[in-house]
Amino acid sequence: MATRTQLSDATALDLPEAPRWRTLRLLLSKKIAVVCILVLVVFYGAAILAPWVAPADPNEQEFTVEAARAGPSAEHWFGTDQLGRDLLSRVIYAARTTVLFTVAVVITGGLFLGLGLGLLAGYRGGWVDNAIMRLGEILSGVPVFFLMLIIRAAYRERTNDLAFWLKENTFLGADAPPLVAFVIITGVAVPFVWVGLARIVRSQVLAIREQEFVLAAEAMGISTPRLLIRHILPGVMPIYLVGLSASMAGFAFVELGLSWLGLGVDPSTPSFGSMINAAGGVRTFEAFPHLLLVSSIPIIVFFFAWNLLGDALVDIVEPRTYRR
């Protein structure tokens, strides 16, 4: 950690190349990272463009003995499931579920709460810091997954009612039920995901604040928002991105696990969790291996790409500052 020295002169205020750009440049110089980014771009692209990319309606059944559980063919590249639905389309739509969920969690829990509260705690200190960190401590102790189970399971009826009300009374129409289920699982996940990120951000802010240029800026009376945005945020960003990318697989797993248990997104929305569950156990895997392979490999690749990317980022952003 940098030792505090006497403030020499104001030139310390001139930052070198902003750390985030340096991070990106270094990242792109790594082959493995580029491959990961490409894989993720394809995944996210297919997911976002699902209605245009998917070859068929993911819920359309071809309900005959011949058409159901068919292996990959020219017509169905990934084969069909037990109801004779096109698995490629279902995979693409399931990717959309994963992507929407992770993006929603990152924006609300990661960016808004994680970064925001972390900055606040680190910069303001005092009781604000104490309150935020204590809240985080409490939240990280609650068995999150079980709380989600309770809310998803016990409140299902209320959720159904709300979805129906929205469907009848608002412009949402048929989109209401999936949206409600989606908002709920995101809403339950968010209060818990920010804690880890906020801790990382906070300790980084504390470290930066001790550096000369910030002390100088403070001494010069630069306004708080300006100081945060111009000086502290750039210093926090690399480590924040490391934390975020390391957490991405974890975020996605929340939805995957809940859907596997049958407590995730609305049934009309394909999800990797419910597809993996439907692909069944050992015997079904033996008889129809493509069901499990096709529905699990895309999500494994997704997790792996994020893991590798996170690891590559750790290497780039100084390992010395990397905690936990």
Place this chain on the structure above:
Amino acid sequence: MSNRTLGLMMGAVALLIVAVAVVFVLVLAGGDGDDDGDTPASTTDRSDRDAGDDEGDARDSGGDTSDSGRSSGGICGENRLVTFGDDPATVFDPIQVGDASTAEYTAEIFGGLVSLNLDLEVVPDIAESWEISDDGRVYTFFLRDDVVFHNGRRVTADDVKYSLERAADPANFSPTVLDYLGDIVGVRDKFNGRADDISGVQVIDEYTLRIELDEPVSYFLQQLTYTVAYVVDQDQIEDDPNNWTRRPNGTGPFRVKTFRPLEEIVLIPNDRYHLGPPRVDEIVFSLSGGSLSTRFQNDEIHIAIVPAPELAGVLSGESELAEFYRPSPQLSISYLGMNLNEPPFDDPLVRQAFAHATNRQAVNEVLYFDAFIVADGILPPTLPGYNESISTYPYDPERAAELLAQSRYAGNMPRIVLTFSGTGGDPPDALQAYQQQWRDALGVEVEVEAIEWAAYLRELRRGTLQMYATGWIADYADPENFVGKLFSSDSRINHSNYENARVDALLEEAATLQDPEARYRLYHEAEQIIIDDAPIIPTFWAIRHYLVRECVQNWVDPGTIVPKYRFIEIDTSGE
């Protein structure tokens, strides 16, 4: 402080933390005896299990317990049946049992005046014989004098009276007593707190008991075979009112050796069983573990069950398991119910249209590999009184569309929700398939919704569900248990709010008749009327798909719960 010293200390502390954790865990795992010495059934420690005070002699014959599954002769090498089971939803208290999973064990541990044999006929158990008065209202039971509880105490008519009164005691909250014993004079009074005893049950002498009914009920003996009428030991219950169900002192062929929820139930024989003691040394019901068919294949268990969607994998051509396959038709039916009080199902034409639009055969073929029987009626084929002349609405999409067009709701179909009990996620594949069939044939979009089991039961009871997916398993083998319990207008479980005066009259008349053939005729007439009115769409009669090792002899699944394990023998000769 130098980095080195710091390192040493931190390392030591880390080791300490790990050590504390390990010790804590070991203490927790091994801490048997003191804190729950009175409930050995709930400990998980193996040493406790082996040293249990009810140790049978199975261990001696089987050799070392640690590799019992893989001893020399494989699983057929010892006289110990290892099978699967369901986690009991309640405890082994006969009057609390309302579910099939618990009833399976309760039927082996306890016994009542009468019992069902493997052909589902009423046979003597504690009662040796009985007389029925000419008006069908008074039953006199003559008890055997050699029936004892597991602890050796002789069973007398007083025990039977105590057990029935205990069932009706309002302090015991039995959910089943009114359904099965409510016809006995005085049971309702006792249950409602208006009487201290059941006036209709009289002890004549030590081994004679008289039971009087409000009305003649032709299936009363059938009802007496249900668990709520089983005999329990007053001394044990009064000595230990809170814990007696862990090791109940019943009169059945087996007693409980261990019960560990979610893990296993071990039963050992009652060697003094009056109808002939069991032939195996021990039965292990495994409530835990992975894929049953895989464990069967690896010789870990004698009996496995295969869920329908896995059948293709197990029975495909080259599978070595096909030779062990034993399908067993069940006394149960699954169906889709429609609520006659809710639009659009208050219009019979709509109900008939849905029935015609439902392609059950396709679902059976595509999803279940033909594992079930499409229900062409309500009474299952193995039920006494089954009649094959009954027929349901066949799959006919054109006719379905026609009927719908003639209905009151043609063109203004309200929202339809099909509710099922589940934890959510994807609805059962079958419901999704029906959804598609109705969409194709009728142009109607039915929403499928899961709600929690508890909430589902509540809504069924209130009769608010518009359309629901459910099933029924026979409590006793009589047509009344299906046609009467599900469709008489005053039944609590008539969830479709079905009401037909003719059906009610037929059911009432049938209840009073003694001659089976005459009764069955009335039930058949009622059954066909019900099907034509279409308050439900019968879907499948279940078949359970078992794998049974060849060394297990006299194994049979009669399709409902009857005491059956005492007949099983294991051929240890090693064929």
Place this chain on the structure above:
Amino acid sequence: MSQGLAGYIIRRLLWAIPVIFAVSIILFVVLRLAPIDPIDSLLGVRYDEEIAERLRQKYGYDEPLHVQYLRYFENLFQGDLGVSTRRLDFSVEEVVIPKVRVSAPIGAMALVLAYVLGIPIGIYAAAQRGTYRDPLTIGSWLFVDAIPIFVIAVWAMWFLALKVSLIDLSYEGVFHENIILPVLLMSFPGVAGVARFMRASMVQVIYEDYVRTARAKGLRERTVVISHIARNAFLPMITSIGLSLPAIFTGSLFIELVFGIPGIAREMLEAIFVPDYDVVIGFGLFTFSLFVLANILIDITYGFIDPRVRVEAERGV
């Protein structure tokens, strides 16, 4: 020092009390306000209004929520955790303790295994820094970590149990060979995490002065790595071990479901669906208290070693 530390511990413990109460209120309210009723599941299809009413009185569900809450704590302080409505006459301890005795040893074994495998892998990767072996080692573990546990379990069971009949799938108790596969699979994400963490810590230490000194003294590379780098890199792991401890007791829901292990996670899953109020709340408070205690323990161990850290700990890092 001891004066300050004791004061600190007391303050932490005092602070834990309102926190635990707050969590209990949240749990209580979330559960009790849910639109499902344990009496419905208890009575099943044979629900009778009168029996239901009597049962509600018996369990006290007919009283206002705050009265029930206060009574719950009154009983709690007398050592009475309540009863399970799902398993009629079983007390909460009787339902929970046998299950924890299944889950905790499995969780502990998986945790120990994660460190036993993860630390050497991390050391190896760090020592091989700069060669292809480092990314290959870490990368392959990252791949294993990327496979959802309920997928890898199916593959493992299919191959090991069905194809080569190497393992059995019956649950035969915690200390039995059949438990090896579940424990191994359960430790995999941990192995990947520990290996990565260990490697990062190692890399961090590599540039410290004393390591350079050791190298300069001409010590063998092996000695340098093990006695100088690894030992110091091991330090930051205390927190992560400490934080993993409470998780031992909550069990792994997915592993228990896939392998049919009669552990606490499965029991809780079923208890939630009923819902079995006292069991869910009792177990929720138990795990949360463990977590709070583990946090305090970590802080104390830090405080013992280095008073400087105490200040940090107080600020909540």
